[in-house]
Amino acid sequence: MTSTSLTKSQGAGRAGDKVFSGATLAAGCLILAVLFGVALFLVIQSLPAFTAPAEDIQGGEGFLAYIWPIVVGTLIAAVIALVIATPVAIGVALFISHYAPRGLASGLGYVVDLLAAIPSVVYGAWGAAFLAKEIAPAYDWLAKNMGWLPIFQGPASATGKTILTAGIVLAVMVLPIITSLSREIFLQTPKLHEEAALALGATRWEMIRMAVLPFGRPGIVSAVMLGLGRALGETMAVALVLSSGALTASLIQSGNQTIAAEIALNFPEASGLKVSTLIAAGLVLFVITLGVNMIARWIITRHKEFSGAN
Amino acid sequence: MTSTLTPVRKRSALTKGQLPKAAPYIVLALALVVGAAILALVGFNAFGWGLVSAVLFAAGLVGWSAAVEGARKAKDKLATCLVVGAFLVALLPLISVIWTVLVKGLPGLLDPGFLNTSMNGVTGAFDNKSAEEGAPVVGGIYHALLGTVQITLLATVISVPVGLLTSIYLVEYGEGKALARAITFFVDVMTGIPSIVAGLFAAAFFFAVVGPGTKTGAVAAVALSVLMIPVVVRSSEEMLKIVPNELREAAYALGVRKWRTILRVVIPTAISGIASGVTLAIARVIGETAPILVTAGFATSINNNVFGGWMASLPTFIYTQILNPTSPSNPGPSDQRAWGAALVLIILVMLLNLAARLVARIFAPKAGR
Numbered sequence: 001m002t003s004t005s006l007t008k009s010q011g012a013g014r015a016g017d018k019v020f021s022g023a024t025l026a027a028g029c030l031i032l033a034v035l036f037g038v039a040l041f042l043v044i045q046s047l048p049a050f051t052a053p054a055e056d057i058q059g060g061e062g063f064l065a066y067i068w069p070i071v072v073g074t075l076i077a078a079v080i081a082l083v084i085a086t087p088v089a090i091g092v093a094l095f096i097s098h099y100a101p102r103g104l105a106s107g108l109g110y111v112v113d114l115l116a117a118i119p120s121v122v123y124g125a126w127g128a129a130f131l132a133k134e135i136a137p138a139y140d141w142l143a144k145n146m147g148w149l150p151i152f153q154g155p156a157s158a159t160g161k162t163i164l165t166a167g168i169v170l171a172v173m174v175l176p177i178i179t180s181l182s183r184e185i186f187l188q189t190p191k192l193h194e195e196a197a198l199a200l201g202a203t204r205w206e207m208i209r210m211a212v213l214p215f216g217r218p219g220i221v222s223a224v225m226l227g228l229g230r231a232l233g234e235t236m237a238v239a240l241v242l243s244s245g246a247l248t249a250s251l252i253q254s255g256n257q258t259i260a261a262e263i264a265l266n267f268p269e270a271s272g273l274k275v276s277t278l279i280a281a282g283l284v285l286f287v288i289t290l291g292v293n294m295i296a297r298w299i300i301t302r303h304k305e306f307s308g309a310n
Numbered sequence: 311m312t313s314t315l316t317p318v319r320k321r322s323a324l325t326k327g328q329l330p331k332a333a334p335y336i337v338l339a340l341a342l343v344v345g346a347a348i349l350a351l352v353g354f355n356a357f358g359w360g361l362v363s364a365v366l367f368a369a370g371l372v373g374w375s376a377a378v379e380g381a382r383k384a385k386d387k388l389a390t391c392l393v394v395g396a397f398l399v400a401l402l403p404l405i406s407v408i409w410t411v412l413v414k415g416l417p418g419l420l421d422p423g424f425l426n427t428s429m430n431g432v433t434g435a436f437d438n439k440s441a442e443e444g445a446p447v448v449g450g451i452y453h454a455l456l457g458t459v460q461i462t463l464l465a466t467v468i469s470v471p472v473g474l475l476t477s478i479y480l481v482e483y484g485e486g487k488a489l490a491r492a493i494t495f496f497v498d499v500m501t502g503i504p505s506i507v508a509g510l511f512a513a514a515f516f517f518a519v520v521g522p523g524t525k526t527g528a529v530a531a532v533a534l535s536v537l538m539i540p541v542v543v544r545s546s547e548e549m550l551k552i553v554p555n556e557l558r559e560a561a562y563a564l565g566v567r568k569w570r571t572i573l574r575v576v577i578p579t580a581i582s583g584i585a586s587g588v589t590l591a592i593a594r595v596i597g598e599t600a601p602i603l604v605t606a607g608f609a610t611s612i613n614n615n616v617f618g619g620w621m622a623s624l625p626t627f628i629y630t631q632i633l634n635p636t637s638p639s640n641p642g643p644s645d646q647r648a649w650g651a652a653l654v655l656i657i658l659v660m661l662l663n664l665a666a667r668l669v670a671r672i673f674a675p676k677a678g679r
Contacts, residue, residue: 020569021483027475028493031543034536035496038385038503038511045514085438092394103603109396115404117659119597120505121625122652125632126407129645172403179400203382205389206428213634226502232503235600236625240632260600267510267604282510286503293502298493 039288046280052273066277067284069247073163073256074285078084078169078231081174082171084111086224088171089178096179097186098208116176124240127169128161132241135168139252153250162220162244164251169237174227181226185219186212214298218299225296229289235260259285334371341366362394410509411512411652418650420450422446425654428453429622431612435635441640449636451651453612454627459526460616461623462596463604464531465538470588472535473542480543482572500540508536509601516605523608527616530623533601538591545587549580581633582673586666597655599625626654 054062096108134157143154143259156162197207213220238261245255263278263285270278326502330336332385345363348456349355368391376384432449439445476493484490516524553576561571607620608630628648635644 014567017567017569017596020572022480024475024479024483026644028479028489030472031476031493031500031539032496034539035500037515038507041511041514041518042507044518068569088396088399091393096396099390111404112400114660114663115400117593117663118404118407118653119599119625119652119659120598121597121628122407122411123653125628125648126410126631128611130406132409175400184398203386204498205386206382208389229502231502233502235506238627239600242631260504261507261656263510264600264603266511268357268607275517277523279510279514282507286507289502289504289507293499296502297498297553301495 018301033284039283041280042283042286046276048273048285049276049280052276056273057277058274063277065279067259068283070257070259070262070281071284072247072290074232074258074288076251076256077163077167077170077258078228080164081170081231082224082228084168084171085175085178087226089175089223090220091184092175092179093182093186094208094212096183098204098212100235107197109180112176112179116180120173120234120236120266121240123169123173124236125237127165127237127241130161131169132160132165132213134160135165139164150249151251151254156252157254159243159254161241161253162252163256166238166241167251169241170231170234173234173237174231177230178227180222181223182216182220185216189215194252222296222299225292225299229292232289232292233260233285235264239264250303256269327379329375331373336369337370337374338363341370364554365397367391368395377569385596390604397583408656411516411649411656414645414649415653416650418447418646418648419653421450421646421650422478423448424450424647424650425455426450426452428610429636430503432499432610432636433474437635437637437643438640441642442574443617447643447646449647451624451627451647451654453609453653454622454624454651456612456614457606457623458596458625460614461527461530461534461602461621464528464593464616465534466588466592468531468535469538469542469591471609473539473591474546474584476539476543477550478572478577480547481567482576486601497540497543501544503536504600504606505537505598506600509533509604511536512601512605525620527606527621530602530606530621534595534598534607537598537601538595541591542588545590546584547581548588550576552583553579556581566662572609582670585673589662589666593659593666596662597625597659602626603629624651624658627651628655 018183022187023200042072049063052063054060054065057063057066063280092112098113100108136156139156139160142152143156146152149153193211193215194207197211198204202210238258242256242258242261243254244257244261245267247257248255259281266274267278320571341363342359345359346354348362349359352358368388370386371391372384375387399431427448427450429449430453436445436448440447477496480493484493509530512529513525515532516529557575557579558571561575566574602623603626606623606626608626609620609622613619613621628651631644631648631651635641635651637644
């Protein structure tokens with residue numbers, strides 16, 4: 001091989017290197033551009049809603065008056081979901097990591113992952129057709145016996161299509177997320193800590209309280225935050241289950257609405273300023289979930305060295 | 311906790327103050343009997359029986375343990391009951407959802423022509439007829455199935471190259487660079503974008519670039535890509551990271567260029583994991599409803615062109631059939647079609663999940679090569 005052909009082939013190889021690394025860099029930058037674009041285009045398309053005169057916005061009192069009740073509704077639904085899902089998810093994660101027989105554990109983990117695989121629209125249909133009907137008598141009971149609490153004020157919805165039902169469906173949907181993250185963290189507890197606790201005569205529960213939970217706390221917090229992000233943005237469960245209306249304190253009457261469901265129900269037929277209003281609502285939702293997710297990720301990276309979560 | 315001593319027939323001093331081994335079974339049997347008795351008084355149903363028996367079981371076991379073994383052991387028993395109970399509670403919705411979909415979906419699925427006809431020309435009159443006179447339910451999901459396959463395929467074609475190249479950048483080129491850290495962080499953040507916001511972004515983008523009201527399958531595919539790319543990046547990144555460095559160094563030592571090393575050595579080693587990650591990502595986006603709802607509109611007829619015209623998909627088909635039945639006075643046939651479509655969708659997702667496992671096994675690098 002002559003020296004010229006050698007340099008030639010080297011040149012070709014170098015070009016390939018440049019092209020390839022350039023392509024990977026471009027793909028990485030494209031992702032950043034997309035995320036930036038999401039924010040940018042949402043802002044551009046929603047500008048008319050912010051600048052339009054108040055009486056043109058749906059409701060006639062401006063964008064803030066329009067968005068406020070559905071932001072609160074979104075938060076209510078998400079909080080209900082987390083209050084129900086968090087204890088159950090931690091229990092399930094502990095069951096899989098520390099209670100279930102070794103051979104069964106991974107299989108059981110897969111079963112919980114199946115919950116995550118079911119499409120959201122199916123959950124919505126299930127909530128509307130099955131859960132709402134089954135749970136309506138319980139709401140009646142709550143209204144009769146605990147009606148003095150503002151959140152259980154009667155008369156209860158006869159169809160069961162309330163924000164509480166939507167919250168329960170959301171809880172089922174965020175359960176696998178919180179479970180799988182917590183399980184990962186519980187499994188990373190140093191074996192020596194656990195064995196030391198057991199050797200000192202601790203029962204299994206005392207071992208979990210002294211070794212597993214303190215170690216996993218930041219991980220649990222961020223898992224719950226990620227679940228919150230999911231619950232805030234979930235659309236179908238609420239759109240199909242909730243019979244929406246004005247903001248009410250009672251969880252067992254029909255009423256309340258979430259941002260995502262409001263968009264899904266109205267966007268397909270919207271035109272003109274209504275489109276801008278809905279996109280602006282989407283922007284608000286984007287900002288809220290972005291904030292929640294960034295805090296969660298920040299907690300995870302801060303504790304990465306010893307929590308092992310990712 | 312039983313001792314590991316050789317079993318003794320008589321209770322020795324060592325096992326004193328412990329519940330007998332059969333204690334949980336005795337309490338369970340008692341709880342079931344008493345639970346059935348209580349339920350018989352107020353009206354029997356299986357769910358209530360299970361609930362009451364579970365509470366009785368926990369209370370009985372913990373109470374007995376507190377009396378014999380002391381507070382610490384009792385607390386341990388209580389925690390065990392709660393943890394196992396949480397797991398059983400988590401199984402309830404899974405079983406209930408699958409059961410509901412099976413029971414309600416099978417009649418629709420077994421309907422002749424359900425899989426190979428569209429809703430073109432199916433009006434409320436047909437549904438009224440089948441609800442009132444028992445005529446067979448007409449119409450099917452062919453158009454929706456076709457739309458789902460087209461939109462998902464296009465989304466995959468967009469997401470896989472971008473996602474894979476990004477993960478290669480993160481693992482092979484970007485180590486320690488600020489840009490790589492930023493990409494990792496924002497990919498994580500992107501995983502949390504609500505699906506409807508991804509749909510709105512695609513809609514807003516095409517409204518601004520192509521013209522207001524642009525709704526096609528391609529817009530939906532872009533929306534799905536926004537959801538799919540971070541999943542592909544995360545899973546491929548994990549897979550590329552576990553390729554042993556010795557393989558790369560061996561290739562470099564032979565004078566192979568970096569890009570050829572990546573294409574010929576690193577990716578083939580990791581291909582099984584990457585392929586299964588991509589399959590799981592497809593399974594995740596194929597069931598997304600909200601982004602398609604705001605980007606592709608609804609259609610009742612077959613549309614073969616992803617770039618023009620409204621397009622149906624399975625999830626939006628389910629959604630519209632439930633919320634706006636074809637015949638508002640007789641929603642029964644629409645319900646049947648919706649649940650049939652839900653069953654098809656669940657089967658598709660489960661098959662994809664199964665395929666991901668198979669793919670991981672088939673493409674796994676053969677040992678000793």
